[in-house]
Amino acid sequence: MSSFPDTIAGEVTGELVIKKSRFITHARHVESVDEADAFIAEIRTRFWDARHNCTALIVGQTADAQRSNDDGEPSGTAGIPMLEVLRHRNVTDLCVVVTRYFGGILLGAGGLVRAYSSAVSETLDTATLVxxxxxxxxxxxxxxxxxxxxxxxxxxxxxxxxxxxxxxxxxxxxxxxxxxxxxxxxxxxxxxxxxxxxxxxxxxxxxxxxxxxx
Known part of the structure; x- marks a missing residue:
């Protein structure tokens, strides 16, 4: 079978609460990096009062464009773990934004990695795969x-x-x-x-x- 990375249809959302911090995930099918950037800007405008809007995206028929951003979280604790979920699922033309409202309890580096990874993974579990x-x-x-x-x-x-x-x-x-x-x-x-x-x-x-x- 001649196959390429999968994608998802439309947009899906999800939410996790971990030690009083809210992690709100938006994952959307996109056709280009510019479209992904517009989606990220849209979410950041909508959730302007959140402490963090962390992102990960993979775009291209062969998943050639890949980016992530920790948006103020400790380096390597948000964007990269989110991107690794996308890579592990072998998907492309997909942008994910996880918005975090801090609950006052520090999660530590390991806790953040698990939280952002879980937020993306559980949301993608609800998506329609293509x-x-x-x-x-x-x-x-x-x-x-x-x-x-x-x-x-x-x-x-x-x-x-x-x-x-x-x-x-x-x-x-x-x-x-x-x-x-x-x-x-x-x-x-x-x-x-x-x-x-x-x-x-x-x-x-x-x-x-x-x-x-x-």
Whole structure:
């Protein structure tokens, strides 16, 4: 399976209270570092009265842009632990902000690391995960009188092979569009040929990284 780091859908929030300190987490899907920076600015404006708004982000199809910020917490006790949670979960295009309202009780370096890590981890547990896969797209051309049975075959095959169905095009013929993992091309080609007595052929269109529900 040709795969890339996962991401999440939309935004999720969570809250932990540890020794009277409140840790409020916001995690949002972002498409760029600029979008992540805008999200961070939004949260910091909304929670302007908090002592800390610590951040971590990973952006890029291959998770190439990574940043974190302790925002006044002791160095290495907030941003980096948050970022490590994202790395461990192999996610990208994701920005996390943990807002802390100090409760008057010091947690110590180890306590802060655990608190910020837990805040991010528990919030991401509630997120809708989105898998990213490299898929090849193919067109299959057929006549109208054969289109019903071929559509049924293709839809059923895709449902069992992590494929995606495209919108059919109806002209003097019917053109179906399917996207499948590259390693399944030979299997689909052979089964389609057998199902159509050699008439069905996969016509390669191109490749793209596609978001797939987990």
């Amino acid at each position: 898998h990213r896969r490299l898929l090849n797209t193919y067109e299959i051309h057929t006549f109208h009188n054969e289109s019903g049975r071929i559509e049924y075959f293709l839809r059923d095959w895709l449902a069992h092979h992590e494929g995606a169905w495209g919108e059919p095009v109806y002209t003097h013929r019917v053109t179906f569009s399917v996207s499948i993992p590259p390693e399944h091309e030979a299997e689909l080609g052979a089964q389609l040929a057998a199902f159509t007595s050699g008439a069905g052929i996969l016509d390669f269109v191109g490749s793209a990284v596609v978001d797939m529900p987990a």
